[in-house]
Amino acid sequence: MTVSRKAAEAWAGLNARQRKYLTAVYNADQDREQEIAGKRLSRIEVPPAVQWRKLRFSLKLPRALFGYTTIQDVLRAAGEHDSGAGATLAALQRRGLVKIEHGWADLGIMTVECVYVTLTTPGRAAVRAGLPDDARPVKKPTGLLAEWLWESLAKLYRAGEAGMSRGLAPEGTSREDRTPTWTALQKLRDDQRDGEYIDEFLPDGSRDWWVRITPTGRRHYELHHACYRELYPEVKAVDPMPIEGAHTGLADHSPSRRPKHLVREPDWRVLAELARLEAADRCPLRRRVLQEYDSYNRWVRPEERVEIPAEVAAIPPGMTMPHVKKTARSTAVVDRLKAYAGGGLVEVLDVQAGRPGVHLNLPSSIALVCLTDAGRAHVAAHRHDYLRLYPDVPTTTDR
Structure with a gap:
């Protein structure tokens, strides 16, 4: 018997309620798959498939306060979520279409008992064989919400x-x-x-x-x-x-080919953030150094207080490497932007945060990423191109 025929027979052997449950699990599984694909594209570390394919079916907590899981909400909207849910899941598990596990779920503010459901390969094949193409949900593009x-x-x-x-x-x-x-x-x-x-x-x-x-x-x-x-x-x-x-x-x-003169999406995130900081004349590092000097002067005796060096007020708008990593998920963007074919779009300054005899809770030297003149010109010339190419990236006028 071929795999496709076996999948079709598995679907045919289900009643209407079981099909709705299996379809709800399938749709949640596909949403999770796209979520993971998006994280991989952004170079975010993801757990093994055996972990991320486990879906929360039910949580043992007050419904009035915490509501329902995604799958339960879908079934409730279809009028199919009731006290017989456990029996329906058990029937699907006996057929090898899903796997049920009992464990714990971390909700951030508490850990609660949870029933997990995992769609098996035969279960996925059964839904694909049973649902006509026009009955399947439209494929959700990466970046959009479930x-x-x-x-x-x-x-x-x-x-x-x-x-x-x-x-x-x-x-x-x-x-x-x-x-x-x-x-x-x-x-x-x-x-x-x-x-x-x-x-x-x-x-x-x-x-x-x-x-x-x-x-x-x-x-x-x-x-x-x-x-x-x-x-x-x-x-x-x-x-x-x-x-x-x-x-x-x-x-x-729909995927569009990125013109060669435009940078990758993570790189544009950094350029857009640098442009935003410059437009507001803001520099988180400068503010942090000023706070450290203020804290130092408040804790020492009056005769030990120091003047804030003029170099501190002159620190230009820019991003530290941790700021870059938080924005672009990697600091490799800095090297790419420095090596841009038309001239470096950013430069890295070596900021001396402290002065001899003054103890600040900061490294003595901090790398600060700033726009170059070429970078400013690039942002100004291509902002609208980037808006069309990467519409989800905030720009200077979006905040």
């Missing part, structure tokens, strides 16, 4: 600056008016390539923390709203404010 996270971001965009309370929702609150789950908020805060999409705050007079969308999250929403409308047409998402470079649909995510 449906449940897009729905969460849409809620926060709709709420605006006022935000949404993280306290318990009043009884009878509809699903679309409930604050996103803690799992969704964590993902929107910690796992996005271009920065945090949410901000937590405590309003005056409130005992509950609230959450609101950040400028970075708002930009992502406005930039990709048309793409998400094609991907997830059933998600309630209000029309966005117009934004330069906004996509018109998924076709805008």
Whole structure:
């Protein structure tokens, strides 16, 4: 018997409920696969497949406070999540289509018991054999959110600056008016390539923390709203404010060949950040050195206080190597930008942070990456080209 025939027979042997469960697991598995592919492209270390293919099915915690997992939310929307979920999963496991494990999940603020589900190779083949092409979800481009996270971001965009309370929702609150789950908020805060999409705050007079969308999250929403409308047409998402470079649909995510005179996406992230710092005349290193001198003068006797060297105030806008690595995931971008064919776009300065006899909590010498004249000219000349090529990279006018 061929593999394709065996997969088709496995699908045919399932009832309607089992197919919905297996399809929900399959879609979550494909979302995770794309998430991992995006991290690999960004040169972010990822765990072995045996770990990242394990999906959370259920968590042992109060639903009213923490909500449901991604798979549970999908099944609930289809009216198929109930007390018989365990029996359905067990039936799929007996057929070798999924693997069920019991373990623990770290939610950041606590560790809770968790039921994990892993789609097996036969299970993946069964879904692909059983679903017609037009019934399969549209392939999500790298960099876009899964449906449940897009729905969460849409809620926060709709709420605006006022935000949404993280306290318990009043009884009878509809699903679309409930604050996103803690799992969704964590993902929107910690796992996005271009920065945090949410901000937590405590309003005056409130005992509950609230959450609101950040400028970075708002930009992502406005930039990709048309793409998400094609991907997830059933998600309630209000029309966005117009934004330069906004996509018109998924076709805008089609791979485009990078012209030779333009740099790679990580390199552009560094150039854009340097241009932003220069536009605001900001330098985190300069601020840090000034703070160290201020701290030193506050702790010593008045006669031991020192004048801040003029060289400190003259430190130009720039990025330290840790700042570069946080922005581009690697410091290798610096060497590439220095070796740019048309002339180095950045230079590395050796900043002497301290002075003899003054103890500062800093290395005596710090490398600072700065734009060159050629770099400034390159950014000014090609900013709009980069906006079209890498629309998710914030530029000087985006913050």
